[in-house]
Amino acid sequence: xxxxxxxxxxxxxxxxLTFWYAGIFVLSTLLILFIFYHRVASVAMERTNQELVEExxxxxxxxxxxxxxxxxxxxxxxxxxxxxxxxxxxxxxxSGKVLTSSDMSSWGHIKVSPDHLRMAINENRPVLHTLExxxxxxxxxxxxxxxxxxxxxxxGLSLEDNEEYLLHFKKLGLFLVPPVxxxxxxxxxxxxxxxxxxxxxVTHIAGEISKGAYNKRVQVQRHSHEIDQLAHTFNQMVDRLxxxxxxxxxxxxxxxxxxxxxxxxxxxxxxxxxxxxxxxxEFEDMAxxxxxxxxxxxxxxxxxxxxxxxxxxxKEFIRESIDMSTxxxxxxxxxxxxxxxxxxxxxxxxxxxxSYQGDKAQLQRLITNLLExxxxxxxxxxTVRVILEDLDHTLVIRFEDSGIGVPPSEITRIFDRFFxxxxxxxxxxxxxxxxxxxxxxxxHGGSIGVESTLxxxxxxxxxxxxxxxxx
Ligand code: ADP
Numbered sequence: 001x002x003x004x005x006x007x008x009x010x011x012x013x014x015x016x017l018t019f020w021y022a023g024i025f026v027l028s029t030l031l032i033l034f035i036f037y038h039r040v041a042s043v044a045m046e047r048t049n050q051e052l053v054e055e056x057x058x059x060x061x062x063x064x065x066x067x068x069x070x071x072x073x074x075x076x077x078x079x080x081x082x083x084x085x086x087x088x089x090x091x092x093x094x095s096g097k098v099l100t101s102s103d104m105s106s107w108g109h110i111k112v113s114p115d116h117l118r119m120a121i122n123e124n125r126p127v128l129h130t131l132e133x134x135x136x137x138x139x140x141x142x143x144x145x146x147x148x149x150x151x152x153x154x155x156g157l158s159l160e161d162n163e164e165y166l167l168h169f170k171k172l173g174l175f176l177v178p179p180v181x182x183x184x185x186x187x188x189x190x191x192x193x194x195x196x197x198x199x200x201x202v203t204h205i206a207g208e209i210s211k212g213a214y215n216k217r218v219q220v221q222r223h224s225h226e227i228d229q230l231a232h233t234f235n236q237m238v239d240r241l242x243x244x245x246x247x248x249x250x251x252x253x254x255x256x257x258x259x260x261x262x263x264x265x266x267x268x269x270x271x272x273x274x275x276x277x278x279x280x281x282e283f284e285d286m287a288x289x290x291x292x293x294x295x296x297x298x299x300x301x302x303x304x305x306x307x308x309x310x311x312x313x314x315k316e317f318i319r320e321s322i323d324m325s326t327x328x329x330x331x332x333x334x335x336x337x338x339x340x341x342x343x344x345x346x347x348x349x350x351x352x353x354x355s356y357q358g359d360k361a362q363l364q365r366l367i368t369n370l371l372e373x374x375x376x377x378x379x380x381x382x383t384v385r386v387i388l389e390d391l392d393h394t395l396v397i398r399f400e401d402s403g404i405g406v407p408p409s410e411i412t413r414i415f416d417r418f419f420x421x422x423x424x425x426x427x428x429x430x431x432x433x434x435x436x437x438x439x440x441x442x443x444h445g446g447s448i449g450v451e452s453t454l455x456x457x458x459x460x461x462x463x464x465x466x467x468x469x470x471x
Contacts, residue, residue: 013199014192021188026181033173040169044162045141049128052143052155056126059155060147068148075153076102086158094121094150108135110156113144120144120152131156138163198227202234214242240313247308250417254304258418258431259297266293296430303432307417310362310439317443322360324395325350328386331367335375343380349387356395356464358444366440369433370399370448370460376427377458378403394446395464405454414450437462 063071068091075089079102088110090101096112104110110131120127126145133139138160147153198218205218217238218231273286309315332348339346356363374384382402389396404423406414413419415438420431434448441448445465452458 014189014196017192017195018185018188021191022181022184025184025188026177029180030173030177033176037166037169037173041162041166044165048141048157048159048162049143052128052141052157053126055155056143056145056147056153059153060145063148063151068151071147071153072100079103086160088154088156090154090156092117092144092152092154094152099151107140107156108133108137112154113142116142116144117152120146130159195227198231202227202231206234209238214238214245244312247312251304251308254417259300262293262297262300266290266297269293300430300432303430303436304417307432307436307439310436310443313443315362315443318359318361319357320360322356322358322363324354324356324363324388324397325352327360327363328367328388328397331364331371332386334368335371338372339375339384342375342378342382344375344378345383346375347383347385349385351388351390354388354390354395356466358464359440362440362443366437366462367397369437370397370462373433374399374401374403374458374460376429377401377424382457393466395462395466397462397464399460399462400457401459402457405456405458406450406452407454411450411452415448 059071059075062074072091075091079087079089084103085106088102088104088107090104090112091099092112093099094117096114096117098112113129116127116129124146126143128141128143131140131142138158140156140158142154142156144152144154202218205216208216217235220228220231220235269286269289273282277283277286306315328348328350332346336346371384371386374386378384378401383400384402385398385400387396387398387400389398406421407423410419410421414421415434417435418431419434420429438448441462441464446463449461449463450458451461
């Protein structure tokens with residue numbers, strides 16, 4: 001395997017998780033085995049202790065019933081029957097002198113422990129202790145206890161069986177480590193693959209998207225919570241990217257289609273003037289008309305950019321506390337003279353004060369665009385009314401006019417960029433006012449709706465929720 005591949009494998013999260021899992025699993029298994037081993041060892045020791053205590057008590061009864069000779073006879077018999085290499089009996093006087101014992105030739109030299117002996121005499125109870133052997137023989141458990149007047153019995157029981165049993169247990173534990181590690185690694189690998197399958201999917205989908213498949217999304221709600229969160233955020237990011245790309249496409253389409261005609265117009269005017277005009281004043285008129293057209297063009301391009309940025313959510317959003325009543329009242333004052341020129345009655349129904357958190361400059365544009373349209377598309381002697389209400393924590397602004405209305409065939413398109421109704425072409429305009437108004441309302445978490453009857457009038461309703469206004 002190349003060093004590159006090795007280092008990639010080392011860095012792989014699945015491999016690392018597998019090793020962590022296997023390591024923790026093996027350590028836990030060893031810990032459990034260790035606790036179990038100690039428990040088994042102490043139970044075995046308790047059983048040995050009990051055996052010795054019972055044996056000692058039987059001999060004490062025998063001494064009381066049948067005397068010392070019977071005890072000596074019985075201890076020799078038992079030593080033979082139970083294997084003299086594994087058990088010994090010694091009768092000891094209270095002064096520590098060995099009176100007699102079973103055959104202890106295989107036990108080597110075992111001294112009487114004066115401390116334990118004294119304790120057994122003074123406290124008149126059996127005293128247990130472990131004979132630790134340094135001569136290569138197995139350790140033994142020994143008990144001292146008084147069985148008759150001035151006579152003690154010591155019974156020694158080899159711990160060979162216990163040690164062998166525990167050694168098996170130890171070997172089994174060590175023998176289990178490699179298979180347990182391999183098994184844990186398999187389980188760990190499987191679990192890591194399962195847990196990270198969502199990440200693989202995100203990587204796979206990201207690869208496809210980078211090749212142009214923008215409609216691909218990661219499936220959510222099939223993995224763990226964290227992976228689903230990742231998938232959800234990833235999908236949101238792709239949605240946003242797709243919206244931005246879509247916005248850019250529309251923008252380039254608009255530039256291609258809608259900016260071409262004013263440019264052609266400017267060029268035509270200049271060409272015509274050059275070909276047919278000689279007087280200074282006509283050149284001046286041409287210059288004025290070109291400047292006007294260029295201003296319109298600049299205005300259009302700026303509005304287009306504003307719409308694109310507002311829709312994409314990248315336009316700076318300055319949230320502040322605004323009094324909407326004042327904002328609408330100011331706009332009405334601004335357009336009052338235009339309305340008066342057309343003999344249009346401009347009314348506003350506003351509460352004294354209504355505060356709202358939003359971008360003041362953007363909301364000003366929204367209000368002026370809709371108010372300007374209402375006046376522009378209302379014939380002379382008509383009526384325009386602006387109404388502001390607070391309905392269930394939502395600000396509602398209605399722009400009602402008695403104007404030309406929107407034909408049903410156009411009503412779904414009036415919010416499209418550069419759309420201008422057939423009946424409105426005689427009025428000045430760019431076809432961008434409603435698109436911008438809608439983008440601003442949506443940037444505040446709101447919307448704009450329209451109801452219209454041809455030749456009777458229109459109602460544009462802006463709803464702005466108070467709490468969900470977002471940038
Ligand atoms: P513009 O007013 O510059 O044409 P807008 O985007 O503001 O562009 O409006 C798009 C179209 O919607 C208008 O051309 C017009 O046909 C229609 N419209 C907008 N407001 C009204 C209204 N109050 N009454 C009737 N038609 C309207």
